[in-house]
Amino acid sequence: MDKTSIIELKKVTIKKPVLVEGLPGIGLVGKLAADHLIKSSKAERIADVISPHFPHQVIMQKNGVMRMLKNRIYLIPGKKNDVLVLVGDVQAITSEAQYEVCGAILDWFEKKGGKTVITLGGYGTGKSPTTRRVFGSASHKTLISEYSKHGIVFGESRGSIIGVAGLLLGLGKLRGMNGACLMGETHGAYVDPKSAQAVLEALSKVLDMKIDISKIEERAKKGEQFMKHMERQAQKATEGALPEKNELSYIR
Amino acid sequence: MDKTSIIELKKVTIKKPVLVEGLPGIGLVGKLAADHLIKSSKAERIADVISPHFPHQVIMQKNGVMRMLKNRIYLIPGKKNDVLVLVGDVQAITSEAQYEVCGAILDWFEKKGGKTVITLGGYGTGKSPTTRRVFGSASHKTLISEYSKHGIVFGESRGSIIGVAGLLLGLGKLRGMNGACLMGETHGAYVDPKSAQAVLEALSKVLDMKIDISKIEERAKKGEQFMKHMERQAQKATEGALPEKNELSYIR
Amino acid sequence: MDKTSIIELKKVTIKKPVLVEGLPGIGLVGKLAADHLIKSSKAERIADVISPHFPHQVIMQKNGVMRMLKNRIYLIPGKKNDVLVLVGDVQAITSEAQYEVCGAILDWFEKKGGKTVITLGGYGTGKSPTTRRVFGSASHKTLISEYSKHGIVFGESRGSIIGVAGLLLGLGKLRGMNGACLMGETHGAYVDPKSAQAVLEALSKVLDMKIDISKIEERAKKGEQFMKHMERQAQKATEGALPEKNELSYIR
Amino acid sequence: MDKTSIIELKKVTIKKPVLVEGLPGIGLVGKLAADHLIKSSKAERIADVISPHFPHQVIMQKNGVMRMLKNRIYLIPGKKNDVLVLVGDVQAITSEAQYEVCGAILDWFEKKGGKTVITLGGYGTGKSPTTRRVFGSASHKTLISEYSKHGIVFGESRGSIIGVAGLLLGLGKLRGMNGACLMGETHGAYVDPKSAQAVLEALSKVLDMKIDISKIEERAKKGEQFMKHMERQAQKATEGALPEKNELSYIR
Incomplete structure (x- = not known):
């Protein structure tokens, strides 16, 4: 197996889908928001x-059963647009891997007729925030006024958006898609459900849902808890490219 | 050469094979068990x-002759099912490499008509164990009662199964295969033949052999001794991606 | 997406083009020179x-809009030869990546009828330079006398040219192209616009522009400022191949 | 460019060729021996x-001209067998890269009708040697008596042969080729021309030349001197997978 594979679990009709992404990242804000979106709706x-x-x-x-690490795609039926929510355990890490995974997801989304991508994340300030503003960065200038109506702040966030939250939009734009990354203000060093809540409130307005x-x-x-486990594993796994003393010990 | 290659050494008829895997890992439990299985049977x-x-x-x-690092597949004739045992010097290390190697092995096993995969390993507790329980994690919930009859404990092991022992089952399941990972309780920091013995006893019941x-x-x-050599080499080899002073010195 | 892609933004006729490269490198000399060339001409x-x-x-x-990290190609109309200028945010880092990116750029340049490549860079001496000589290293011996007329010094620089500035010429030569790397004398540890100026003066003579x-x-x-931001990101991103505690925190 | 490429510089007839390899490695023994073989013969x-x-x-x-890092193949006409000598600046480093490069070289050698591979290297003992024995490790048991006649010692060297010297033989054997690695006894921590001399004397007997x-x-x-330069570059280049402060400074 050398390519990312999207395994459809059931045949469904999807109506003009919007892709919402929330994978692990800063303050787990995007992951918390997207996981909550799924649990609290008929996804x-x-x-x-x-x-x-x-x-x-x-x-x-x-329950005694193993499962692979994966990302998952959920469908939430909507009024005008159905919503596809991309969640999961992990992101790929190297550049080449991130481009490959995002490319595979966009290929699939394109076949479903998708045009709009909204990615969720945290915007780490390094300070304990008293407010929980939601910052946005858009694929196209023309979208800013629409998103701004919902209280999303454009042009104040600096730096770069690393990982799937950035690439899905950057690579999507090259295919004629559009959208924005919504980032909840957060410290960055700890999990922040309040920031996820702010992002969800903004998303709810954007999706009219x-x-x-x-x-x-x-x-x-x-x-x-789950992320802490993944981080411990990752720390072991990254100690070298070939097995060292300590690494061998955790391969079963 | 850019793909894993499975070189058949002789043409044999294989009857409904079960794949048993035991490559280097925690406490060398899986490797010891599988190597022993081969030596003590007409493999x-x-x-x-x-x-x-x-x-x-x-x-x-x-004997003055060199040999490549490799994995090897042995055949043990069985009553209902023949047993194929996968053993070897090493596992691939990066994710991409592990997926490629496991994919190649499963392609081959599928062609031989294989449906069931049993992987062997250690379950490191960080404590000197007084008992040597055998923990299991199954591909499907329906298998648990069958394996449990042989004293294998399901649902008590936590965390993840890294490497071939996990991926063969995870990727096999995507192809309609089933099976389980059997893990012998062990400290984790040293080689544990007693744990391997416990795993073999459980395996003997599962295979009815x-x-x-x-x-x-x-x-x-x-x-x-062999693993210590490999670890020393690995430590040298991982000091950098390009040759450094010390690395150059061990390339002949 | 697993290959470098060159996206043409408009159809233009290009006349016997010369490729001038100036990506980030020693003292940012090449980048400063090429960026300035673009801004100060009708590129x-x-x-x-x-x-x-x-x-x-x-x-x-x-402006609230995100953009991908990329390289960009500009066209400056010339007398005999049009000039194509390759600039950008980053270079690929691993060997395999550098060869792939340079190969893609040369494929494109070859289709446009290009034969000549001039790469720009800094030559780090580790000392604060009082002069700003421009050193050259040519693809072919026959070119040296021509470039020397413009005050470029050949045969005095030692060591190797790492990255795009070297590979475009080395790989280009294998396709029958020719050219030279022009390197401005610089300390190496800080950004050096004076060195970039010297390189631009030499380039202006070479291109007769x-x-x-x-x-x-x-x-x-x-x-x-931009490069400092990229370096901070790179330092975070290189702490391991899989996400560690700190790395997760900057993926949005 | 994503594959190793062997560029033939002239069309020549090659008679039952033997491949002799001497790339950088322990004590530079193999490189010194192979480079010397070329210089001292009509290669x-x-x-x-x-x-x-x-x-x-x-x-x-x-001379003011740049050249790519490469390996080179020389032809020395022989009595029964022509000799092809593989020399060069560097070896690839990662496993995947070494397998790819060796595979490409063996593909080419096979097309030329080659059957025998002799690789040269040092055998590092960590002690200043008073003797300079030449150790051998053969592809096949049947070859040992023939090589032993020339004073090459089999069965006394331990551990593994890393890099091209090992893989050309290991992968060659899978294609029906045979041969041996000849390793000169050496300290390992410094360049050892005496060990290279011993290897050359043994090779001269083996090749009857x-x-x-x-x-x-x-x-x-x-x-x-050249290797020291390459090592300094390599140390800089391996400080991270993405550009860090220090790394950027040496990309021109």
Whole structure:
């Protein structure tokens, strides 16, 4: 297996879909928001994303069954547009891997007739925020006024957007797609459900869709535990390109 | 050479094969168990796995002849099912490499009509174990009751299964295969033939096949020496992606 | 996306083009010189270079719109030869990536009828230079006398030319192209607009084209700020191949 | 460019060729021996090996002309067998790269009708040697008695042969080729022309070809200087996968 594969779990009709992405990142803001969106709506899992660029491991679940590390795509039926939500355990890490995975997801989304991509994330300030503004960065200048109506702040965030949240938009634009990255103000060093809540509120306006924000703090705790496990594994796995003493010990 | 290659050493008829994997990993438990299974039965080596993802070196043997680093596949004739045992010197290390190697092995196994994969490994607790339980993690929930009959404990192991022991099952499941990873309780920091013995006893019940457990401690010592050599080489080889002072000195 | 892609922004007729390259490198000399060449002439951007070997991030611009990291190709109409100027945010880093990107650029340049490549860079001496000589290294011995007429010094620079400035010439030569690398004498540890000015003066003679050198110092300051940002990102991004605690925090 | 390319410089008839390899490695023994073999015989350069797996840089020569990093293949006409000598600046470093380069070289050698590969190297003992024995490791047991006649010692060297010297033989054997690695006893931490001399004397007997051993010490000094330069570059180049402060400074 040398390419990212999108495995459709059921055949469904999808109506002018908007892709919403929320994978692990700064303050877990995007992940928390997207996971919550799925849990609090009638979302149906329609596809799995399996990739040789994800860590080479499977997760042991409490029920005695293992599962692969993956990204997942959920469908939420909408009024004008259906919403496809991309969530998951991990992002690929190297540049080449990120481009390959994002390319595969955009190929699939394009076939479904998708034109709009909204990515969710945190904007780390290094300070404990008292407000939770939502910053935006758009694919096209013409979109800014529309998004600004919903209180999203454009032109104040600096630096770069690393990973899927940036590339899906950058590569999507090359295919004629449009959209924006919505970033919740956050410290950056810890998981921030309040920032995820702010992002969800903005998203709810952008999508013109009701989202139940309650219980998001509770859900945040579980997400944090899982990410801590992944980070421990990653630290072991990155100690060298070939097996060293300590690395061998964790390959089963 | 840019793909893993499975070189068949002889043409044999294989009857509904089960794949048993035991490559280097935690406490060398899986490797010890699988190597012992081969030595103590009428196993015949039928294929070699050569890969550009294995270290770029050959081993100098005492008889004056070199050999490549490889994985090997042995055939043990069984009652209902023949058993194919995958053993070897090394595992690939990066994610992309592990997915490629496992994909090549599963392609080959699928062509032989294989449906079931059992991987062997250690479950490191960081404590000197007084018992040697065997933990399991299954590909499907329906298999758990069958494996549990043989004393294998499901649902108590946590975390992830890294490397071939996890991926063969995860990727196999995507092709309609099933099976489980059997993990012997072990400290994790040293080679543990007792844990390998426990895994072999469980495997013997699962496969309904007699396995002679004697001499496994003796064999463990040789395995440990070889792995120490590989680790020293790996440490040198991982000091940088391009040759540094010290690295150049060990390329012949 | 797994290959470098050159996206033409407009169809133009190009007359016997010479390729001038100035990407980030020693003292930012090449980048400053090439960026200045574009700004101070009637240069028209005709193509973008997008690559999976560039960092997996997009830049948030002050106007609220993001843009991908890329290289850009500008056209400056000339007397005998049109000049194509290759500039950009980054170079690919690994060997394999550099060969792939340079190969893609040369494929494109060859189709446009290009035969001559001139790369710009700094020659770091580790000392604060009092003079700003321009050193050259040519693709062919026969070119040296021609370039020497313009005061470029051949045969005095030692060591190797790393990156696009070297490979475009080395790989170009294999396709029957010719040219030289022009290197401005510089300390190496800081941005050096004076060295860029010397390189531009030499280039202006080589191309037989007037170049306005004023304002180059001012422009140097902006370039330096951007590169500092990229370096900070790169330092974070290189801490490991898989996400670690700190790395996760900057993926949005 | 994403594959190793062997560029033939002239069309020649080659008679049952034997491939002799001597690239940089332990004590530069193999490189010194092979370079000396070329200089002291009527060797003709017939092919260049260019690879995206070699460092992304070109060397500035004293004559003002740059050249790519490469391997080179020379032809020495022999009695029964012509000898092809593979020499060069560098070896590829990662496993995948080494397998690809060796595969390309063996493809080419196979087309020329080659069956025998002899690789040259040093065997580092970590001690200042008083003798300079030549150790051998053969592709096949049947070859040992023949090579032993020439004083080459089999079965006493331990560990592994890393890089081209090992892989050309290991991968060659899979194609039906045979041969041996000849390793001169050496300390390992410094360049050792005496060890190269011992290897050349053994090679001269194996090939039944006179080789003038004089001047090898003098040549050793130049080789050492070049390798020191390459090591300094490599150290800079390996500080990270993406450009860091220090790395940027040496890209021109």
